[in-house]
Amino acid sequence: MEQRPISQAIIKRLPRYYRYLGELIAQGVERISSNEFSKLMGVTASQIRQDLNNFGGFGQQGYGYNVKNLYEEIGKILGIDRVHNIIVVGAGNFGRALAGYSDFERRGFRIKALFDRDPEKVGHEINGIEVHSIDEIQDYIRENNIEIVALTVPKAAAIDLAQKLVGTGIKGIWNFAHTDLKVPKDIVVENVHLSESIMRLSYNIVNHEKMER
Amino acid sequence: MEQRPISQAIIKRLPRYYRYLGELIAQGVERISSNEFSKLMGVTASQIRQDLNNFGGFGQQGYGYNVKNLYEEIGKILGIDRVHNIIVVGAGNFGRALAGYSDFERRGFRIKALFDRDPEKVGHEINGIEVHSIDEIQDYIRENNIEIVALTVPKAAAIDLAQKLVGTGIKGIWNFAHTDLKVPKDIVVENVHLSESIMRLSYNIVNHEKMER
DNA sequence: TAGATTGTTAATCGATTAACAATC
DNA sequence: TAGATTGTTAATCGATTAACAATC
Numbered sequence: 138m139e140q141r142p143i144s145q146a147i148i149k150r151l152p153r154y155y156r157y158l159g160e161l162i163a164q165g166v167e168r169i170s171s172n173e174f175s176k177l178m179g180v181t182a183s184q185i186r187q188d189l190n191n192f193g194g195f196g197q198q199g200y201g202y203n204v205k206n207l208y209e210e211i212g213k214i215l216g217i218d219r220v221h222n223i224i225v226v227g228a229g230n231f232g233r234a235l236a237g238y239s240d241f242e243r244r245g246f247r248i249k250a251l252f253d254r255d256p257e258k259v260g261h262e263i264n265g266i267e268v269h270s271i272d273e274i275q276d277y278i279r280e281n282n283i284e285i286v287a288l289t290v291p292k293a294a295a296i297d298l299a300q301k302l303v304g305t306g307i308k309g310i311w312n313f314a315h316t317d318l319k320v321p322k323d324i325v326v327e328n329v330h331l332s333e334s335i336m337r338l339s340y341n342i343v344n345h346e347k348m349e350r
Numbered sequence: 351m352e353q354r355p356i357s358q359a360i361i362k363r364l365p366r367y368y369r370y371l372g373e374l375i376a377q378g379v380e381r382i383s384s385n386e387f388s389k390l391m392g393v394t395a396s397q398i399r400q401d402l403n404n405f406g407g408f409g410q411q412g413y414g415y416n417v418k419n420l421y422e423e424i425g426k427i428l429g430i431d432r433v434h435n436i437i438v439v440g441a442g443n444f445g446r447a448l449a450g451y452s453d454f455e456r457r458g459f460r461i462k463a464l465f466d467r468d469p470e471k472v473g474h475e476i477n478g479i480e481v482h483s484i485d486e487i488q489d490y491i492r493e494n495n496i497e498i499v500a501l502t503v504p505k506a507a508a509i510d511l512a513q514k515l516v517g518t519g520i521k522g523i524w525n526f527a528h529t530d531l532k533v534p535k536d537i538v539v540e541n542v543h544l545s546e547s548i549m550r551l552s553y554n555i556v557n558h559e560k561m562e563r
Numbered sequence: 564t565a566g567a568t569t570g571t572t573a574a575t576c577g578a579t580t581a582a583c584a585a586t587c
Numbered sequence: 588t589a590g591a592t593t594g595t596t597a598a599t600c601g602a603t604t605a606a607c608a609a610t611c
Contacts, residue, residue, distance in 0.1 A: 146602065148553050152546035156528065170568060182568095183604050190570060198569040198611045215549045216556030230447035237443055240528070240545055246552075285551065308555045311548060315369065315453070325558060327551035329544065332453055333365035335524060336428045338498065338540035339459075340361050342521045343429030345538060359578065383592060395592095396580050403594060411587045411593040 147188050151211055153178070154188070158208040170201035220245045222282055223311075226298060227289035228253035228268050231313060235287055237264045249281055274298075278305040287311040360401050364424055366391070367401070371421040383414035433458045435495055436524075439511060440502035441466035441481050444526060448500055450477045462494055487511075491518040500524040 157178055161169060175182035189195050189202075195210050196202045212218050223241075225232045228251045235241070236248055251263060254271040261268050269277060277283070286307050288295045295314030302310065302324070309325040312318055315332050370391055374382060388395035402408050402420075405427050409415045425431050436454075438445045441464045448454070449461050464476060467484040474481050482490060490496070499520050501508045508527030515523065515537070522538040525531055528545050 143557070144602075148550055149546075151553065152543070152549040155549070156546070172568080181604060183606095184602095186569065187571085187603075194570065196569050198609070199567045200611065201568065214553065216552040217549060221552060221555075230443050230450055234443035234447055238544075241548065244545070244549075246548055284555065285548075308558070309551050311551055323558070325551060325554040327547055327554070329542070329547055330365070331451075331542065332457070333362075333369070334540055334542055335454065335459055335498075336365040336368070336430060336457075337361055338522050338524055338538060339429040339434060340364065340427065341538040341540070342434075342497065344356070345521070345536070357578075385592080394580060396582095397578095399593065399595085400579075407594065409593050411585070412591045413587065414592065 155211045161204045223285040224250045225287045226252045231289040285309045289313045292316040368424045374417045436498040437463045438500045439465045444502035498522045502526045505529040
């Protein structure tokens with residue numbers, strides 16, 4: 138019954154499996170073998186079977202995997218079979234982009250409110266989501282069962298806010314600020330560092346000739 | 351003289367080293383040993399030395415690394431010692447967010463234009479950057495020496511555009527659409543899949559108790 | 564049943580860490 | 588010089604791939 142820890146390498150791949158399975162469902166595909174799936178995704182069949190078997194035997198010998206069932210199982214593993222209440226801090230372009238993203242809603246990620254320190258923005262609605270004053274954030278989290286806080290604010294503000302969020306009961310921070318956040322280990326941090334992403338792109342462009350194999 | 355291929359695991363870490371070194375410079379730190387640096391960053395000193403030695407001997411025995419020098423060297427490795435011309439496709443909130451991001455400019459990533467298919471948006475300026483019609487994208491790329499195209503459009507449009515971009519001379523695609531793009535191998539793709547990012551966050555929140563080690 | 568394909572063990576590969584001789 | 592710390596080789600660890608017996 139003891140679940141041994143799953144490596145982050147595997148976790149990184151699950152959402153991609155999930156996405157492909159969703160597309161297969163849309164195409165009306167009912168079953169798929171690890172071999173077919175591997176060709177579709179550009180990974181090895183062995184890796185797919187190994188990855189899935191960390192969570193249970195979802196397939197059937199001689200048949201393969203039931204697409205819809207596997208989709209749902211991976212959804213459960215990822216925790217998107219339930220609702221996650223989110224607030225977004227920073228009502229700039231990035232915060233608005235997140236607020237306007239209906240895909241999240243569909244997957245159970247509900248953006249309940251935006252927060253900003255600019256009094257001009259407070260009280261207004263963006264995409265039907267109200268902008269609150271940053272001063273109310275702690276109370277709001279406690280009263281509205283907020284699980285995830287997305288930080289789309291500058292570096293210094295993010296570090297500051299991370300401190301304020303400790304002890305409010307939030308479980309995760311989705312960090313868009315270009316800094317690492319130091320929080321107690323009961324809060325999970327997922328970083329989206331766009332500046333690092335574009336530097337990797339730059340590296341791979343510049344060193345592309347050498348990479349040809 | 352032959353440069354052997356550097357693993358993506360290492361490339362992933364370089365921008366983070368770069369960021370920390372930038373902060374050390376701002377703090378006036380002139381030298382640092384791999385040991386001090388490892389404590390600061392939360393990685394092993396061994397890894398730092400191994401990583402850096404893939405590119406050359408930047409340190410000095412008994413002294414450590416010169417912060418400013420190392421910063422510049424990593425900048426060169428990442429290719430941010432030169433200018434990269436970028437265009438952003440999709441003048442929605444995401445595109446605007448990228449266009450408004452002064453940090454990129456500072457690092458040599460110059461956003462030259464926005465593109466959108468909405469005639470209402472075409473001709474207007476966002477953050478001092480002009481919005482062009484999507485129909486002009488191929489000509490614009492050829493005439494303006496564009497290296498990178500950021501795609502902040504829906505999935506289907508992104509797949510479509512990726513095809514149109516082949517042969518224009520662009521070297522990289524910064525893909526924000528929730529799909530994998532199939533392009534010839536002379537074009538590098540860097541994905542920013544936010545929906546996968548939030549699913550990983552969800553997984554790590556839900557499975558956090560078990561993860562305690 | 565025979566064929567197909569999984570679940571799982573074993574082999575390989577690659578990445579990380581440890582150790583230490585070289586050297587500033 | 589003596590002490591510190593790198594560059595680099597060797598050891599370990601973990602992740603990926605291959606192989607195949609189990610089984611639908």
